[in-house]
Amino acid sequence: MAGQPRGNILIDTEECKGCGLCVESCPPECLELRPELNAYGVHAAHYSGDGCTGCGICFYCCPEPGAITVYRLAPPTKPLVQGESHAAAL
Ligand code: SF4
Ligand code: SF4
Numbered sequence: 455m456a457g458q459p460r461g462n463i464l465i466d467t468e469e470c471k472g473c474g475l476c477v478e479s480c481p482p483e484c485l486e487l488r489p490e491l492n493a494y495g496v497h498a499a500h501y502s503g504d505g506c507t508g509c510g511i512c513f514y515c516c517p518e519p520g521a522i523t524v525y526r527l528a529p530p531t532k533p534l535v536q537g538e539s540h541a542a543a544l
Contacts, residue, residue, distance in 0.1 A: 461508020462525045465499050469521040472496030476512035476522060485512060 470492065476499050477485045484505035487497040499512075499521075508526035516522045 458527075458530055459504075459506065460527055460529075461506040462527060463501050463506055463512065464523045464525075465501060466521050466523075467492045467498040467500075468494075469518050470496070470498035471518055471521075472498055473517065474499070475515045475517070479511050479515045481509065481511065482507060 467488070471494060472487060472492070474487055477487060482505040484502045486500050486502065488500045489497065492498045506524075508524060510524045510526075513522045513524045
């Protein structure tokens with residue numbers, strides 16, 4: 455996905471039960487189930503590392519509290535034009 459990333463997520467693979475709901479519900483399709491098994495013997499979800507918008511849908515559909523943490527990234531600050539200062543903009 456081009457441009458500044460808008461979100462990021464962390465998945466606790468030992469909390470994940472491999473139901474796949476987050477994978478099916480992610481609009482940009484940036485989640486997948488790992489081929490290897492976790493300690494519970496299931497294929498845990500994994501973020502590809504690109505394309506997350508921070509929408510939070512995966513968090514809301516996940517039945518395991520604490521398995522997914524979503525971060526919404528702050529947009530980049532407007533670059534200063536010559537002769538302008540942040541103090542003047544406030
Ligand atoms: S926050 Fe949204 S875009 Fe990011 S992984 Fe979850 S469902 Fe996908
Ligand atoms: S919805 Fe939750 S429990 Fe199900 S695969 Fe995704 S992280 Fe794992």
